[in-house]
Amino acid sequence: MADLSRVTVWANALIRLHLDPAVWSFAFDNAKKRAGLCDYGKKRITVSRYLAARWDDDEVHQTLLHEVAHAMAGAGAGHGPVWRSTAAAIGYVGDRTHTGETAVELAPWVGTCPNGHLHYRHRRPTRALSCAKCSRSFSRAFLITWRRREISAATRRLAASDKTA
Numbered sequence: 001m002a003d004l005s006r007v008t009v010w011a012n013a014l015i016r017l018h019l020d021p022a023v024w025s026f027a028f029d030n031a032k033k034r035a036g037l038c039d040y041g042k043k044r045i046t047v048s049r050y051l052a053a054r055w056d057d058d059e060v061h062q063t064l065l066h067e068v069a070h071a072m073a074g075a076g077a078g079h080g081p082v083w084r085s086t087a088a089a090i091g092y093v094g095d096r097t098h099t100g101e102t103a104v105e106l107a108p109w110v111g112t113c114p115n116g117h118l119h120y121r122h123r124r125p126t127r128a129l130s131c132a133k134c135s136r137s138f139s140r141a142f143l144i145t146w147r148r149r150e151i152s153a154a155t156r157r158l159a160a161s162d163k164t165a
Contacts, residue, residue: 001053001054001055001056002052002053002055002056002057002059002060004028004049004052004053006057007028007047007052007060007064008026008028010060010061010064011026011045011047011064012026014064014065014068015045015068018068018071018072018090019068019071019072023043024043024044024045024071025042025043025044025045026044026045026046026047027044027045027046028046028047028048028049028052029046029047029048029049030048030049030050030160031046031048031050031051032048032050032051032106032107032122033122034048035047035048035051035063035066036048036063036064036066036067037067038067038068038070038071040071040075043071045064045067045068045071046067047060047063047064047067049160050106050159050160051063053159053160054159062092062093062094065087065090065091065092065094066087066092066094068090069083069086069087069090069092070083072086072090073086073087104120105151105155105159106122106151106155106156106159107120107121107122108121108122108148108149108150108151109121109122109123109124109125109146109147109148109149110146110147110149111125111129111144111145111146111147112144112145113130113131113133113134113142113143113144114131114134114141114142114143115131115133115134115142117131117133117134119131119144121146124146124148125144125146128140128143129143129144130142130143130144131144
C-alpha cells in the first residue's frame with residue numbers, strides 16, 4: 001500500500017523532471033476504477049486516492065509515469081506509437097490500462113450470478129448482464145441479479161486513506 005504523501009512527492013518530482021511545474025500540477029481524484037488521468041485542459045495529472053491507497057508503490061509509480069507520458073506526448077497521441085515510445089523512454093513498463101484491483105467496497109451495486117460469482121458496478125446497470133465467468137457470451141441462464149447497497153461515510157474515509165482497517 002502506497003503512502004499518499006509519498007505519492008505526492010513522486011508526482012511533483014516527475015512533473016519537475018519531465019514537464020513544466022509552472023504549468024502542470026498533481027492532485028488526487030475520487031475515481032473508483034480508473035487509476036490515473038492526464039487532464040490536458042487543466043494541465044493536471046491525477047491519481048485515484050482510493051486505488052493509490054491500496055496498491056503498492058511500484059503500481060502507483062507506474063501509473064504516474066503513464067500519465068506523465070500522456071502529458072509529454074500530447075493530447076492527440078492517445079496510446080499510440082508516440083505515447084508508447086515516450087512512456088518507455090521515461091521508464092514506464094506497463095500496458096495501456098491497469099489490471100489491478102478496483103475499489104469494490106465503494107461500488108453501490110453488487111450483482112450475483114446463479115453460480116454465486118460477485119460483480120461490482122459503480123453505476124446502476126442499465127441492461128441485463130450475464131456472468132462472463134460462467135459463459136463467454138450473453139446467456140439468460142447466467143443472468144446477474146443486482147442489489148443496491150449503502151456505502152457509509154466511514155467506509156469512504158477508510159478507502160481514501162492509506163491506513164488499513
